[in-house]
């Protein structure tokens with residue numbers, strides 16, 4: 001007997017900008033946490049990302065550090081380009097490293113929400129994430145994964 005199993009695993013797509021790798025460290029840990037829960041992941045620097053990367057996503061995590069009270073222009077441009085993609089009903093996370101203010105993650109959250117994405121709480125880590133902060137990022141990845149597992 002041949003058994004064919006159809007259907008794909010739930011998928012989390014993580015796209016981030018970073019200047020000095022702190023937000024990238026967060027992104028890697030979010031991916032680790034999601035993989036521990038057995039979901040498929042795609043992880044890309046925004047410079048290599050394309051809006052079509054989000055097509056098959058059940059959850060999307062978008063990250064940017066806070067520079068000059070704003071998200072990185074590359075991340076802003078990527079988000080602006082998503083207007084014609086169907087994102088409503090997907091689960092979302094805004095994350096990023098910061099020094100003293102939260103405009104980047106707030107901006108990501110607002111934009112994704114305007115596209116109908118169901119956002120979980122923003123994940124802000126001050127400067128370089130240490131072991132404890134990386135664990136918090138892993139947990140956020142696991143939470144996203146749990147929300148999209150059938």
Ligand SMILES: Cc1cc2nc3c(=O)[nH]c(=O)nc-3n(C[C@H](O)[C@H](O)[C@H](O)COP(=O)(O)O)c2cc1C
Pocket residue numbers: 017018019020021022023024064065066067068069070097098099100101102126127128
């Ligand atoms: C030129 C410059 C401007 C910054 N502006 C802000 C800011 O407006 N608000 C803030 O919270 N942090 C600010 N920071 C701190 C960064 O958000 C922080 O260093 C962060 O860890 C960078 O993340 P990354 O390594 O992913 O690029 C600034 C840092 C630099 C170098």
